[in-house]
């Protein structure tokens with residue numbers, strides 16, 4: 001009974017997502033757009049993450065050095081090192097609300 005209810009709820013939410021483009025929860029956006037480099041756990045211990053030397057967001061010292069504005073700007077306009085793009089801009093993929101939610105989501109990795 002519980003399972004079928006869950007499936008019905010899932011079906012309904014997929015239907016809604018398909019018709020009106022709703023803001024996806026930060027956890028889903030993280031999984032879909034960010035985890036490849038930053039890791040599902042925010043530690044950045046993925047193949048690409050290690051190569052690009054992403055920071056460990058579970059480290060309080062790392063978090064302390066970053067302001068909310070910096071996080072917001074990095075996700076919105078991307079990160080460049082000189083001319084080289086380290087991380088792409090997400091303002092064409094995610095809404096402002098979704099990006100703000102992701103900033104809060106990144107903060108939550110701190111243990």
Ligand code: HEC
Pocket residue numbers: 029030033034035036037038048052053054055066070071072074075079086087088090102106
């Ligand atoms: C192609 C790999 C890649 C993807 C995908 C990616 N990032 Fe990044 N991100 C980076 C790199 C590389 C940096 C710069 C790290 C540095 O300079 O220490 C960075 C920097 C950041 C920063 C700035 C703070 C910092 O660590 O310097 C934030 C915030 C951030 N990423 C969040 C996200 C979010 C949220 C997503 C998904 C919407 C995402 N990233 C997707 C590679 C990626």
